[in-house]
Amino acid sequence: MSQAIQHFSTRSRGADSFSTALPENLPPHLTEPKMCTDLRAYDTIAHDPKYRHFVRIPERIIHCLDYFRIAGNRVAVRRVLHAYYVFIGVVDNAIDSGELGIGSVVLYHFERRTPVIGESTISDVTLMTEVLKCHISDDVYLLMLSKLRKLYQEVVSERTATSIELYIEQRKAVGRLTAELSYLLIRPLLAGEHENLRDFMQQVGAVGCIIDSIIDLNADRRLGLLSFKPTIKCYAKLTCCALLDGLRLASKHPRLSGLFFQAIIDNVRDRFGRQQGTALCSIVSDRKDQAPSVA
Numbered sequence: 001m002s003q004a005i006q007h008f009s010t011r012s013r014g015a016d017s018f019s020t021a022l023p024e025n026l027p028p029h030l031t032e033p034k035m036c037t038d039l040r041a042y043d044t045i046a047h048d049p050k051y052r053h054f055v056r057i058p059e060r061i062i063h064c065l066d067y068f069r070i071a072g073n074r075v076a077v078r079r080v081l082h083a084y085y086v087f088i089g090v091v092d093n094a095i096d097s098g099e100l101g102i103g104s105v106v107l108y109h110f111e112r113r114t115p116v117i118g119e120s121t122i123s124d125v126t127l128m129t130e131v132l133k134c135h136i137s138d139d140v141y142l143l144m145l146s147k148l149r150k151l152y153q154e155v156v157s158e159r160t161a162t163s164i165e166l167y168i169e170q171r172k173a174v175g176r177l178t179a180e181l182s183y184l185l186i187r188p189l190l191a192g193e194h195e196n197l198r199d200f201m202q203q204v205g206a207v208g209c210i211i212d213s214i215i216d217l218n219a220d221r222r223l224g225l226l227s228f229k230p231t232i233k234c235y236a237k238l239t240c241c242a243l244l245d246g247l248r249l250a251s252k253h254p255r256l257s258g259l260f261f262q263a264i265i266d267n268v269r270d271r272f273g274r275q276q277g278t279a280l281c282s283i284v285s286d287r288k289d290q291a292p293s294v295a
Contacts (some may be wrong), residue, residue, distance in 0.1 A: 001031060003094070021184055022049075024283035026180075032225055042086075042131055045127070045128065050270065051086055051089040051090070052266070052268075053089070053266045053267050053269075053270040054088055054092075056266060057081065057085045057263075058077070058078050058085060058262075059078070061182070061201070063256070064200065064201070065077070065190075068200070069195060070191070070194055071191035071260060072154050072186070074199055075187050077189050079135070079180060080135045080185050080186055083131050083134075083135045083155070083252055084132055084181070084182055084185055086128055087131070087132045090124045091125055096223075100223070100225070103156070104252070105125060106125065106152075107148060110145050111145065128259060135185065136185065139188055140184050140187065143184060144185070147177060148181065151174065151177040151178065154170060154173045156169045157212065158174065159227060161266060162227050162228055164234040164237050165237075166229065167213075167226070167228070168213075168237065168238065171208065171209045171210055172206040175205035176202040176203075176205050177205075179204060179205025179206075179208075180198065180199065180205075183201050183202075200253070203245075204247055204260075208263070210238055211242050211267055213238055214239055214242060217235065229235045259275075281288065281289060284289040
């Protein structure tokens, strides 16, 4: 087992007070031979500093399971969520780097059930797509694929939003779907259906996407992902929406307030750090390109 997965499988096992209703052994789809993927490459990606925010999300969801007193196999839940959120981070980074057609690539690999792990050269996005496929139960695979197609359409629709109001609605839809997918992934590992958890995760996902947009709006404009020109008023509306929805959520679940604010801090810190790193690489690249003409 890879170091990243082993780390998330063993953390806080003693604190799983509501996990006794299900056996601790992993489900078959997580232990079959198809899980023998390129774990070293997976580890390398998972330990990349730019994905720290995403790697921390599974543990927060485990806290939410405890908060809602939901029984489930915590070991398997951590393992599945770790694969999912590293996948989300890698795809998000690809889009931020200008790979605007990456969504269709992801769908292509999800639609072909035969894994491509083992090929000599595959991208990080392809690798994490294949890793995630191995973590999806057959019971929910087709539903996951349907939701992924819908998520892709929502992301594409963001680019056609002609006002900040429409853009906010699209971003919320993306956040809700992203969170719903994570719930569907872990649902087979929980004791029964839990609509309260699903709704809560979708609300958190919607707020998280708005916070991401506050940070990324200008970069998205430069990449040509917006159909409107952001103004100070746009930033004010995004910030107001994030504050109101976030405070509303925190007031309903005050015991999770600390978790909310820590997630926001992590998100802002890591995404600003990633943007600064991207900007630095761009400056260095520009200088290298200009060097021959100066000489």
